[in-house]
Amino acid sequence: MSIEHDAGARTGQDQPTGGPALPQRRHLVTEIPGPRSRELLARKRSAVPPGIGTTLPVFVTRAGGGVLVDADGNSLIDFGSGIAVTTVGNAAPRVVERVRRQAGEFTHTCFMVTPYESYVEVCERLNALTPGDHEKRSFLVNSGAEAVENAVKVARHATGRQAVVTFDHGYHGRTLLTMTLTAKNMPYKHRFGPFAPEVYRMPMAYPFRWPTGPENCAEEAAAQVVDAITKQIGAENVAAIVIEPIQGEGGFIEPPRGFLPALVSFARDNGIVFIADEVQTGFARTGRMFACEDEGIVPDIICTAKGIAGGLPLAAVTGRAELLDAVHVGGLGGTYGGNPLACEAALAVFDTIEAEDLTGRARRIGEIMLPRLRTLAERHPMVGDVRGRGAMVAIELVRPGTKDPDPAVTGEIARRCHADGLVVLTAGTYGNVLRFLPPLAMPEQLLEEGLSILEKAISSV
The missing domain is CATH 3.90.1150.10 (Aspartate Aminotransferase, domain 1)
Structure with a gap:
């Protein structure tokens, strides 16, 4: 043929x-x-x-x-970009050059054993690029699921609370905790239980399918979430609200304007850590560096991955300094987190997004x-x-x-x-x-x- x-x-x-x-x-x-x-x-x-x-x-x-x-x-x-990974293009010249050069120097030491500058530079860039002018800290891991799981760890440690709120149609990964946070059974959860405790699912503001119409969606959905948290969990027991600013695997559900700011306001009023999962939406994908910026939302913690490193495995957790600094030494990390090749690729991605x-x-x-x-x-x-x-x-x-x-x-x-x-x-x-x-x-x-x-x-x- x-x-x-x-x-x-x-x-x-x-x-x-x-x-x-x-x-x-x-x-x-x-x-x-x-x-x-x-x-x-x-x-x-x-x-x-x-x-x-x-x-x-x-x-x-x-x-x-x-x-x-x-x-x-x-x-x-x-039209797939490896599921939003090769945002700057596959084999992008800046990425290729920096990775090739780093591979000739060294490929791994483990940042927790003998650190290197590129890890620190990636964290500095993330602290500067992510929403908000507050003091921030970042650390690097391997995947979006690992980033989300670590963000929840930080929120629980910093607040002393256990409950985590997530949403219908959300997708956060395939580890035990992030699979629990994920809404869809098949293929992600089917027969893989039992799941992690203290995870509570709330209705998502889904304009196309909102029962009373899209014009009512933001206000009614936010009210339902607040009411359910207050009655079923108790706001004082909630460590974190975890949400994608635009849901990815759930169907690119874009909540109507006003829904996310209402959740942020409720979280602030009740000492709840607001975690934005920008794994799929981050790094210029939505026309801003991060989707949260569209409504001026400043997350307490933001999780990034996919488009961060031009195809190399890298993810990050960036958050308020007082939250991340609360965790004891050794409580965060991983053998491959912030691999030097991936760090060089990320720095090239940041440069490419800006230059072009x-x-x-x-x-x-x-x-x-x-x-x-x-x-x-x-x-x-x-x-x-x-x-x-x-x-x-x-x-x-x-x-x-x-x-x-x-x-x-x-x-x-x-x-x-x-x-x-x-x-x-x-x-x-x-x-x-x-x-x-x-x-x-x-x-x-x-x-x-x-x-x-x-x-x-x-x-x-």
């Missing part, structure tokens, strides 16, 4: 960031997946447990800008995507909702004339996009959301072509 698609071969020299000289075009030469990827998939099945799923079984050999190149030579448009105005680039991506998706929704009643901010955008698929979720159609649209060379991700508690996370390095012509492929897939279902 031979399929040829070539929409303007731009080289890496005129893409905003990304791998050098990697043509920025969609180019299909085999079916998806091709024969070499199928061979590798067979090897995966015999070596890797099936619990490690794969969205699209093409095995990547190169990536950069807005494309992924697979083992069969196909070049696919990337990637927050502005994210806003531009939203300006392109959202109007086209809203026009698509007007033509296709299966598109029940279009939402998002910056380069974090989603559509929710429903049975026409209702708000009943339609995960089957969602999966079919994703499959047709994949077959046509566009990588898209599904999400949502009901499995009926297509989420789009293009690298901020993506050239506009690729973004437009990707949207055309999506339109074709929806029209053909």
